[in-house]
Amino acid sequence: MSVNALPKISRDLLVTAAFGLLIVVMVVVAAVTTESFLTQANLTNLLKQMVTIGLLAYGMLVVILTGGIDLSVGSVVAFSGILTAGLVSSLPIPAAMAVGVVSGIGFGLVNGVLVARFGLAPFVVTLASLTTVRGLAFVYSEVPIAPEDPAFFTLGSAMAGPIPVSTLIMFAVFLVGGVFLTRTPAGRSIVAIGGNAETVRLAGINVRRHVVLAYTVSGLCAGLAGVILASRVGIAQPSVGVAFELDAIAACVIGGASLAGGKGSVRATFGGVLVLVLINNLLNLYGVQSFWQQVLKGLIIIAVILAQRTNRVRA
Amino acid sequence: MSVNALPKISRDLLVTAAFGLLIVVMVVVAAVTTESFLTQANLTNLLKQMVTIGLLAYGMLVVILTGGIDLSVGSVVAFSGILTAGLVSSLPIPAAMAVGVVSGIGFGLVNGVLVARFGLAPFVVTLASLTTVRGLAFVYSEVPIAPEDPAFFTLGSAMAGPIPVSTLIMFAVFLVGGVFLTRTPAGRSIVAIGGNAETVRLAGINVRRHVVLAYTVSGLCAGLAGVILASRVGIAQPSVGVAFELDAIAACVIGGASLAGGKGSVRATFGGVLVLVLINNLLNLYGVQSFWQQVLKGLIIIAVILAQRTNRVRA
């Protein structure tokens, strides 16, 4: 599912393998040095903890591939969550959730149109929506909304065997999303646009429409993440999701995506998500004190990308 | 002081004039529609409130010109402030402040070396330092530090006639910084690196050293901003400065800088700072309620860059 260079298979496999190795090393270290890492409970935690960042990272990757960026995802998570929770009193739960996801699609669409149709810088457009959508979440409801119906919790807490349903949804997004980017004309166009938009335009492909599509996918993912998060926490807060965009972008870039566009892989982005979630989990399991956790988290991220770089160079 | 195209003067002047006009319109509207805008007190507020974002925006511009980004500035503000406040008990105030600024330079240096020497992605490197440096600020002191010596407040609150000293410092940074970017070999090299690093390398210019320099300048500005902010508030908090990087980047991009590097102007970045500070000030003067402020702030930013774009196209 490497997006950039589908054909340079052997080289790509090497990089992926090296990255995989890194993750395996982290897992092995965790399993050997802590008692609790390999427990069923902890693995379930891990699976749950990767849902939000995973969904956001996939949407972010699609936007980054076009050479853009979407800073608004954290705010969209808050908006879609609180909207859904607010609607539960008047709509059936699945319908309320659908509306929440659709609101994310809507914000993505607006971002996309401003970037593609009006040629505005993605960073400023989505920074502005970060602010505006957050404001709208508070305008919709200043106070958190906690639906009473326990069915509201289902999406976020139901298990399918050993695996949380929400994690399965995220896996599905990565699978379908991987196929989208590697095996559909629209997906390939998105990747190509980030490489050289003018060439893509000359090939008769509607660049604007594909850029809009990319932001819409990101909005969709953020909307979905917001609904799942509200369901998981059981309460929707308008203040949730601050700085989520940074983790999502970090996952993509740790996975080797280039913010200049045209370069990035679905599989490696998933690896990036894993790395970030593992770091948090391990620091918790080791009982590292909070502020030192932050210090270490940054250092580990640097170490990871340094290790990756070495692998790249060798591969 | 337009950095990109100093010489295509007429065109550039037009854009700058249009942007200036926009700011003038904002000011006139504010002056006519509110009583308090043109009061001495409010103008002084404006001058004070632009110091932090102004300093950060200049440093950010230098990094953006190289094609990089510095997400760590907000954390560096917190660290340098709390370090300075903590040292006041054992060092003379100017020395403590100098150490604070130097700490900023140090973090900038580390960012720069990681980006330039090890070829890591600026986004991830500085995201990691955002986390690590914030952690270090808390490790240094979890609680706010309020030096007793009133001389600690001087830098942040002294006035030189009608203008705050801290604002003068920021103006000086923009002036010297403008000359640096347009009229020194190092400054021109930084701009050129963002345009095409390989060409610059083959022209015998040490690209790595200049990239390190750029991040160091950003660290210096953030360190200075942290010290001034702590002095102004009179109390240094390890939690200060969250999301400052977004405002700094927004100021650059509103000023027309390209995140791909090589394109950006000191004068227009200052314009971007003014626009952001004016938006906040006006929304407050109008007494717009906080959430609506957020909603409007985002929409105004979009309107501003749309207006700018139209001017660009015409110019």
Add this chain to the structure above:
Amino acid sequence: SSGGSAEPATQADSGYTIGVANFMLSGPYFSGMDKAIAAQAQKKGNVEIISTDANGDAAKLAGNVEDLLTKNVDAVIISGGPLESAPAVLNSIKAAGKPVVLVDRKFQTGEYTSWIGPDNEAIGRQNGEYLSTALPDGGKVAIIKGGPADNSIGLARTNGVKSVLSADSKFTLVEAPDFGNWGSDGGLTVMESLLATNKDIKAVFCENDAMCLGAQRAIADAGLSDGIIIAGVDGQAEALKAILDGTNYKVTGLNDADIIGAKGLDRAVEILGGAANVEKDTVVPSPMVTKDNAAQFQNPDGSF
């Protein structure tokens, strides 16, 4: 200790492990709370603490609690900070059959075992009453809020002040349109904006001391220290000092993280020990602190 089964007894011998789930530590009050809990555990001797920080992310709080339950802690203390509620977290703790003690923040929904915290509205009322006596001629009182009303703690404090002052026609209340974000820097800029539009402010109330300290600088810079008095909440060390020094910072309501944290830990141990009839909700009194009594609350070893 008397437990129904033999299990609690064996645990008592080897000591307890108690997990602390902080919603966010990046605020002196919250980190003070975390330290107070740890200090009390140290004092007890046989209690081990595992502390986590969700960095203000509700999902991460859920994850952290799950991590704690993974480590099989005996009880969980939640310092929910500005978080309004976390039903799923409470459900998962309940499902694991562990007791949960809330400190400071009482969640609005979900089942918990016990809560210990202040009465924020009472603190606000207390401040309101102080201001109404201190300003016999009344006047304009500014209110600086920390953040949106999804944090009901601040809202309760402000409502307390309002309940007293808005009943009195001598007073006009001006609410700053912008939030101070609970920090001194935010308090400073919000106060600067307020002063630009309202020169005739007589007093300012902030939802916490940190913002008051910033507001105090803004007032000093504007040369209005003689004309405006300040009222806050929390009992932050710098605020106590300012009050004691006789500045225009006149009053705060003590919201003592040390006491609440210590009591929270005690409560958890009490429950684990199987004590019957533990109190469900405990309000820790928040005495009004003025120049007269500030000295007695100053605590050089305090964590906050």
Add this chain to the structure above:
Amino acid sequence: MSLELRDVRKSYGDVEVLHGVDLVGRDGEVLAVVGANGAGKSTLIRIFSGAHEMSSGEMRVDGEPVRLRSPHDAHERGIRTVYQELSIVPGLSVTENLLMGRFPRRRSGLIDWPAAHREAKELLDAAGFGAIEPRTVAGRLTVARQQMVEIAKALAGEVRVLVLDEPSAVLAGGDLDALFGLIRRLKARGVLVVYVSHRLAEVMELADSIVVIKDGVIIETTEPSRTSEDELIRLMAGRRLEQIYPDRRGAPGETRLKVDRLSRRGEFSDVSFELRAGEIVGLFGLVGSGRSEMARCVFGAEPPTSGGGAFRSPADAISHGLALVTEDRKRTGLVGGMTVLDNIALATMRATTRGPLIDMPGRRERVAGMIDRLSIQPARCATMPVAALSGGNQQKAVLAKWLLAEPRVLILDEPTRGVDMATRVDIYRMIDALAREGLAVLLISSDLTEVLGATDRVLVMREGRLAGELRSEGTTEDEVLAHAIGVAA
């Protein structure tokens, strides 16, 4: 298909570049467009291809007036264009670059990659570029190969008009032959080929009709049988060029550069040669023979794996008086977003300061002098972004940058690629004059005539090794080629 332009004008901003062009191209013919740098050839082509709309005038296809609103429009009508500047997407495979926008799909709607690679292979084979592997990432190909991919891409589907803007500039040897074969096959199929080139020998060989464009007007329409290279040059330049290559009869002086058994793994090995003051040495080789890599290595841009004579870094090389004009101006020669002034001054910035500051007036003056000396067009271009210059003038700007540094050893990698004949002559004169003043020059070129005409002796590289050294005088092009291909006795 016939293509006709009537009174076509085109302005960029307030500057009119084409002043009423009339042009007719018929099916099955090769229509060559020649003209000096900046004459408006590429602009004309952008109008054919729908990339730019004309400001006024009319275009007719098969007699019918048409308006091309986008490149897609032109594409649909069978008008295909290969631009002067490369426009492949470097991160994608050759297959994707070739089939962008029209992948074969499975019934599920997903792209059928095996079929796509097969189709790409067929396309390359049909174009005569079968040596290119469809799965390769396009950015890893040499410039020549990338150009071939672009040409192959233009041939997909039904082609009725093929417009080529200086396609041969980056091709040499067998690749060039493959291109000519392709053009002849297309012509036989009734395709109209519009061919822009500065290589007049090619034009005379290929074209059915030739139009000469000068300063945005067509000043002559002719045929190879009715004209000569000299005549074309005179028309383009507006003056007669007495002699293209200056006489080279200097006695070489001291050794300026000594390269000793230099190797870089995978690129070239065991290269030894000397450059002496006052000498112009040509370096010929087929595409991929490793000339550019060797030059970059000597210049310190890449470290060698063994051998001597290479500098530690470009800065080191420059401080020892070296200058390297690279072959790919877009990627390694220019900073596209900066002005002509900034670009020309780039390599000499540190040497021209007053205190800590750049000596701005002095710099402006020196750059203006260079613009004048190389007659970079337009003359008042110092404040224009360098990307707005025509291709040939961009090349001159790169040269200007290095001449300002007053080098003692000048390495030129394909310096006349895309440069018109009059300017070439200027460049040859200039190199000759500089050599007479003691400069040592290494001229890397894929143009056999140039490599023999402008130099004292010629080094030939084959597969990364020096395959021969020949005196320029009295050596034939065939002899040089024989060394390059490996059939020399």
